[in-house]
Amino acid sequence: MATQTVTLAGDTDWPGFRSEARALLARQVPPEEVVWHTRASAAGDLFASLETQRPVVGHGSASAVVPPAFVRLCETVVLHADPARFGMLYRLLWRLVHEPGLRYDPLDAERVRVQHMAQAVRREMHKMKAFVRFRPIAQGDGLPPLHVAWFDPEHHIVEAVAPFFVRRFTQMHWAILTPQRSARWFPSDDGIEDLAGGRLDIGPGARREDAPPADAGEALWLTYYEHIFNPARLKLAMMQKEMPRRYWQNLPEAALISPLAAEAMARSGRMIDAAPTAPARRIVPLQPMTASAHHEPGTSGVDALSADPADALGQLKRATNRCRECPIGEHATQSVFGEGPIGAVLMVVGEQPGDQEDLRGRPFVGPAGQLFDRAIADLGWPRDALYVTNAVKHFKYELRGKRRIHKTPTQREAAACLHWLESEMAQVRPRAVLALGATAARSVLGRPVAVMQERGQWQTGPRGEQVLVALHPSALLRGDPAQRDEAYAAWLEDLSKATSLVQGEVHEAVPR
C-alpha cells in the first residue's frame, strides 16, 4: 500500500526524479509504497526540481551507487509517455541496490522492459530528427526567413531533441511546434546568448494551424520524391515499417505514396513490354580507355621493344599489367614493376609485391621495403645507385577475414613470370644483382637455392653476372623478436659484401 506520493515538476523532470529517488532510497522506502505524479500543466520552468525541498543523499551513500549506464538509461526512459515510468525506474533502482546480481544480468525481465522503453524513446527521437519538416515564412525587414515545423511526438522528447536542431541549423531562425511544447531558436540576434551563440526557448504547446502551409518550394521536393522512386521495385510494407503511417500527416511527400504505388505496376509492365528502340541520337563515343582490354593469355609479351631502354621499360611495365600468364595476375590491383636507373650498379630483386606495393603500384614501399631502406641507410648506400624490382610482378595473397595475407608464389608461377625479369635485366644491365630470399635467388640463379647456406657469398648467374644472395627483409620481420637485433646485424653483414661495389669500387672477387 502506498504511503508516499511524489509530485514531479513536469513530464521530463529528470533532476527532480533523481533527487526524489535518492531521498526515498536513503529512507528505505520500498517501491510499493510510492506513487509518482507529475504536475500535469507544467508550463512554467520545466527544469525546476524539488531538490531543495527534500533531503538529498550525499555521494558518500554507498547504497545509491548505480552504474553510469543506468543513469543514462533513466534519463532516456523519463521521456517515455507511459505514466508508470517513474515507478518502474524507482523499482529497478531499488532492486539494483538490494540485489547485487541484477546489474550483471541484462536478461532480467524488468530490465529488459525498461530497455525497450528506452529504445522506443530513442527511436522516436530519431524519427523526430528525420521527419520534422521546416517551411520558411518571410519575416520582412531584411530579416532572414523563420523556418517553422509541426511535429506530434509520441513521447516527451522535444527538449531532448532540440539541441540536435541547434547544432544542425545554428545560423537559421527556426521553431518546432508540438502539442505539448514548442522549441524556438534565435540565432544570436538579440544579444541574449546561452548556447552555441544563440538562444533556445522551450515554450508551451501549439496547434497544427500555427505552422505554415505548403509553399512553392515544396513542389521541388515532391518532384524529387516522385522521380527517385523506381516503380519496378514497389515494396510498400518495407516502407511502412520504417515510416509508419502515424508520421505521414507531417510529410508532404506521403500524399504521393498511393498514386505512385497504384501506377507502379502499369509503369514497369510497360517498360518490360516496350520493344527496344533504335538510338535516335549519336554522340561520338569516347575511345576505350585501355588499348588492351582484349588479349589472349600467353600473348601478353611485347613484340617490338623500343630501342630506348627507358621506353622499353615503360612498355614492359604496361605489358606486365595486362599479363595473365599465371593465375596471380587476375586478383591483383596492378602489376608492380621495377624502379631505378638504367645501368644501375646493383639490381635488387625481391620476391613479389605485398599489400602496400599492390595498392601503390611501386616496389619496396611496405614494411619490408622500409626495413630495406633502413638497411641501405645504415650501410651508406646511395639509393639512386639501385634498381629495385621483384621476381614476380603481381601480388599473390589469401583473404583472411578482411586482410590480404601474402602467399609465396609457386615455382610454376615464378617460372611463368621469369621472362619479365629477364627482359627487365636486359634493359637495365646492372653491374650486379642482389637477390633477396629464395624465390628471387632461384629466379636469378636459375637453380634452387638454400638461402641460409649461400647467403653473403658472391655467386655467378647463368649469364655470368655477379649475384649476391641474402635473406628477404620480411623474413626478419617474421622472425623471433628476441633475436631481431642479431638477425638484422647478420643481414647487414651479408648485404655489406656489396658495399664496395655500390660505393663505386670495382669489385674483383668473383667466385668461380
Place this chain on the structure above:
Amino acid sequence: MNTQRKLAILADAAKYDASCASSGTRSRNSVGGRGIGSTEGSGICHSYAPDGRCISLLKILLTNFCQYDCLYCVNRVTSNVPRARFTVDEVVQLTLDFYRRNCIEGLFLSSGIIQSPDYTMEQVVEVARVLREVHDFRGYIHLKTIPEASPELLQKAGRYADRLSINVELPTVQGLETLAPEKDGAAIRRSMARLRVHIDDAKDAQREAAKTRVMSMPQASARRAPAPVFAPAGQSTQMIVGADATDDRTILSASAQLYGAYRLRRVYYSAFSPIPDASSSLPLAAPPMVREHRLYQADWLMRFYGFAHDEIVPAAADGSTGMLSLDVDPKLAWALAHRERFPVDLDTAPREMLLRVPGLGVKAVERLLVARRVRRVRSDDLARLHVPLKKVLPFVQLVDHRPGRALDAGDLASRFRAAPVQASLFST
C-alpha cells in the same frame, strides 16, 4: 528547361543506384560557422520511397548525357531517354533548400560522362567545392568518382566529400568487358586502391596529429592546422546483379576481394531493374529482388558474423548451383547444411559459434555473453531478447531446452520455408 523539369529527369536517372547510406563520417556541426549542416556519425533516413528504400541524400546526376554505352545503364549513349544538365549552382541551391527544410542529410552526386572523364569529374568536384567553401555547408557529401579521372581530381574530391564511390558495376572483369566496353575493370581497381591509400594516409596523419599536443602561448589561439581529412566515411561501390549470368558465389567472392583489398565500407547490390528504352542485347526479366536481399544478408554474414565468403555458398564441386537459397536466409541455410555443428550450448559456446546460430543477432549474442557470466540462460530469457524462437530453438541447447531429435527431422528445412514464395517483382 526549368529546374523542376531537370530535377525530374536527373532524379529519374539516379534512381537505379542502390547506395544510400549517409553514415560513418566525422561529426561536425554548424556552430560557429556561416552555413548550415551537421553530421553525427550515424546518418538519418529522412523519408522512404514506395520501393522501401531510404531517402537520406539528394541523389541526382549532374547530367545524364553520357558518351559511354554500358548496356545495363539507362543513360548510355544509345538510349532515347530525355536528357538534361544541371548547372553547378542549381545543384548547390537544391541541396541547400532541401537541407534547410530538413528533407535530406546532404548530397549524393553522380554524373554521366561528358567531354572527358576529367572534365566531368571537375564539374562534380566543383559542386562540392562551392557547397563547402562558398556556403560553408557541413552536411554529408557523397561523390561518385569517375575511375579514369586524374589522381589530382580524386585527391580534390576526397577533400570535400565524406564518402567517395566508384561502381564496379559487374562482379567480373569479363562481364564488364562484354556489357560496358568503355569501362576498364583494372582502372576501377587502381582508383579504388588510390582512394584507399589516400584514406589510410589521412587517417595516419590524424593519428600523428592527435599525438602531438599543442602548446600555445596564453592568448594565442590553441588551434593548429587540422590534419588533412580525406573521405572520412570511406569508399563504397555498387554491383549490378542479374544483368549477366554470374552466380552468387562469384559475386560474394568479388565482394570479399574488394573489402579485403580496398577496405570498402559497403558493397551495394542492385538487382538489375527494367529500364525504359532497354537495349535489345539484354533480356529483360523481373528484377531478382529476393536474390538481391539474400546477397545483402550474405554480405552481412561476411562483415559482422565472421563467415568467410566461400563458406556461404557451397562450391559447385559439392553439387551446388552456386546460388543462395531464395526460400531461407543464408545463415539458416548454412546451419541446415552443417547440422553436425549444432545444437549449440548457449551457456558455453564461444562467441563465434553463437554468431552462427540462426536468428541470433550481434546484439543478442553480446547480451547472452554478459548474462551467462552470472547465470544460466533459459528459454524465457531468449523470448525476452525478442529473437525469433521458432528459428533459434532447434539449434540451441539450454538448461530447460534440448532440441532432441528436431535437428534430425527430415522436414526441418521445409518448416522454415515461408509459405509459397512471393512473386518478387511486386511483393509488398
